[in-house]
Each structure stands twice: as structure tokens, then as C-alpha cells.
Amino acid sequence: MDPKGDIYYISQVLEGKVNTFSYLVDRHKDKAFNLAFRICGNREEAEEIAQDAFLKAYRSLKYFKMKSSFATWLYRIVYNTAISLVRSRKKGLLSIEEFPADVVDFLGFNKTEDEAADDYRNSLVNFALQKISEEERGLITLYYYNDLNTEEISKITGINKSNIKVRLFRARQKMAEIIRKVETKNIFCHE
Amino acid sequence: MNNQDQNDEDLLKRFINPERIEKAPEGFTSRTLARIRIDAQSARVKKGIFLKYRIPLISAIITAGLIIAAIIIPANETDSVGATLWKFFQSLEFSLPRINNTLLQDLNLPGWIAYAIVGILLLGLVDRTLFGIFKKENNP
Numbered sequence: 001m002d003p004k005g006d007i008y009y010i011s012q013v014l015e016g017k018v019n020t021f022s023y024l025v026d027r028h029k030d031k032a033f034n035l036a037f038r039i040c041g042n043r044e045e046a047e048e049i050a051q052d053a054f055l056k057a058y059r060s061l062k063y064f065k066m067k068s069s070f071a072t073w074l075y076r077i078v079y080n081t082a083i084s085l086v087r088s089r090k091k092g093l094l095s096i097e098e099f100p101a102d103v104v105d106f107l108g109f110n111k112t113e114d115e116a117a118d119d120y121r122n123s124l125v126n127f128a129l130q131k132i133s134e135e136e137r138g139l140i141t142l143y144y145y146n147d148l149n150t151e152e153i154s155k156i157t158g159i160n161k162s163n164i165k166v167r168l169f170r171a172r173q174k175m176a177e178i179i180r181k182v183e184t185k186n187i188f189c190h191e
Numbered sequence: 192m193n194n195q196d197q198n199d200e201d202l203l204k205r206f207i208n209p210e211r212i213e214k215a216p217e218g219f220t221s222r223t224l225a226r227i228r229i230d231a232q233s234a235r236v237k238k239g240i241f242l243k244y245r246i247p248l249i250s251a252i253i254t255a256g257l258i259i260a261a262i263i264i265p266a267n268e269t270d271s272v273g274a275t276l277w278k279f280f281q282s283l284e285f286s287l288p289r290i291n292n293t294l295l296q297d298l299n300l301p302g303w304i305a306y307a308i309v310g311i312l313l314l315g316l317v318d319r320t321l322f323g324i325f326k327k328e329n330n331p
Contacts, residue, residue: 018224018231025220033215047216054223055230121206144207169196176199179206 006070039082136171
């Protein structure tokens with residue numbers, strides 16, 4: 001693990017060493033990609049969004065005031081890029097029946113039951129995420145996967161702190177309801 | 192947090208594994224860097240064109256300014272350039288479409304005031320537009 005902080009690499013890039021930007025990309029690519037993927041629900045689009053976000057960050061690096069961390073600033077770009085893309089394309093919502101059965105379907109070659117259960121849960125979360133609004137997907141991802149507090153989420157999304165709490169509460173409620181419905185459906189299918 | 196919300200929270204925590212993030216695909220960094228290098232290259236070319244042609248560009252602007260001044264200032268004018276331009280702007284109401292300033296008539300204000308107000312409003316609009324563009328550049 002490279003002990004140098006983001007600020008060191010940012011100053012190097014600003015001095016004209018373009019290749020140094022690869023350290024920043026390497027360090028933040030997974031969480032940036034994950035945020036884009038959870039919002040748009042598609043790996044190809046998520047890569048496009050994450051790449052666009054890094055490119056925008058590179059172009060605007062001289063304007064980065066260092067008031068927040070580079071990660072927060074980058075997530076803000078990813079979030080805005082992903083939301084704009086999802087809003088520009090209309091996609092039909094999936095119905096509960098479209099979710100691929102249950103944990104048994106995730107059992108594959110060389111997979112333990114625990115791994116299959118983890119895959120099942122992850123798919124179900126992705127499925128539930130696609131059934132809530134793109135903004136709510138962003139909030140859930142930033143809160144649970146990126147482990148950010150409401151203040152940091154507020155900086156990224158531009159939504160005020162109290163509104164974040166309300167929207168998170170609603171998003172959580174919707175997701176839990178979807179997960180419960182799928183789980184209930186699976187129980188009845190096996191009876 | 193009430194009971195229902197606590198239940199929802201517990202359920203989501205059971206399903207969402209923060210360690211289980213979707214990782215960027217293989218070769219992501221090199222592809223991103225390739226895009227950045229192309230972008231940096233084209234930005235340098237754009238900057239280069241401006242630097243290369245800055246002298247003819249500046250002379251073209253000065254020449255255009257002199258031509259406009261020659262059109263505005265009559266040949267027999269003996270006043271200074273500033274005074275002539277001031278006269279020209281005072282007589283603008285003859286060359287621009289007449290603004291119906293019935294509201295201003297009672298105030299006994301010069302005719303060019305209406306044009307100045309329109310000008311200020313237009314400059315305000317340009318200012319807001321430029322502010323919007325640069326704000327977007329600061330916060331992409």
C-alpha cells in the first residue's frame with residue numbers, strides 16, 4: 001500500500017506529471033465503479049460513467065479546493081454523472097417475478113453454500129436497488145457501501161442533511177419491503 | 192428510530208455486505224489513463240493554436256476597432272475621440288428603434304436612459320450566463 005496521500009499525487013499531476021493520476025485512479029476506481037454500477041445497474045455503463053468521472057476530475061483538478069477529501073469530490077462527480085445518465089434513458093421497472101428464484105440458483109461449480117448465499121443476497125440487493133429511484137440508489141450505496149455519514153453524503157449529493165435522513169428512511173423502507181416480498185415468494189415456491 | 196425502521200435497518204444490514212463492492216473491470220486504469228492522455232493532448236493542441244495565432248488575432252481585433260471607429264467618427268470631426276464617441280452614444284436613439292418610454296417622460300430624463308437600462312439588463316444576462324459556465328467548470 002502506497003503511504004502517500006491523495007494530495008501528494010494531485011500536486012504531482014498539477015505539475016504536469018499526467019501518469020501520476022493513475023495512482024488516484026487505482027486507489028478510488030473500485031468504490032467509484034461500485035457507486036456508478038449500483039445507480040445504473042449495468043457494468044458497461046458503470047465503466048463509462050466511472051471513466052467519464054475520472055476524466056472530469058482530471059480536467060477540473062486545478063479547481064479542487066481541498067476543502068473536502070478527493071474521494072468525496074470524485075464521488076460527487078460519479079453521482080451526478082450516473083444520475084444524469086439514468087434520467088436520460090427510460091427503463092421499464094422489473095416485476096418481483098423477474099428475480100431469479102433463490103439461493104439454490106446461485107450454487108455453481110467450486111462454490112460453497114456461503115458463497116452462493118452471498119451471491120444471492122448481493123443479487124437481491126441489486127434487484128431491489130433497481131426498483132427504487134436513482135437518487136435513492138445513490139444514497140443507499142453511499143451510506144452502506146461507501147460507509148459515509150449524512151454530512152458527507154450531503155456534500156456529494158447537494159441534498160441537505162435532514163432531507164438525507166428522510167430520504168434514506170424511505171429508501172430503506174422500500175428496499176426492505178421488496179426484499180421481504182421476494183423472500184416470501186421464494187418460501188411459497190418451495191412449499 | 193422506531194421498531195419498523197430498526198427492522199428495515201437490520202434486514203438491509205443482513206443483505207448488504209459492504210465488503211462486497213462491485214470491482215472495476217480488468218484494465219480499467221489503463222483505459223482511463225489512455226482517455227486522459229488523449230484529452231490532455233487535444234487540450235495542448237487547442238492551446239497551441241491560440242498561442243500560434245495570437246499576434247494575427249490581436250492585430251485583427253485592433254484593425255476591426257479602427258474600422259468601426261472610422262465609420263462612427265465623421266472625417267470633419269475636430270473633437271477628441273472620447274467626446275466624439277460620447278456624442279455618438281447620445282445620438283443612439285436616432286439609429287436604434289424607438290423605445291416607448293411614456294413612463295419615463297414625466298421624469299424628464301434624457302432619451303438614452305431607456306437604452307442604458309436595456310444595456311444593463313443585457314449585460315446582467317451575460318454576467319449570469321458567464322457565472323453559470325464558470326461555476327459549472329469549478330463543480331463539474
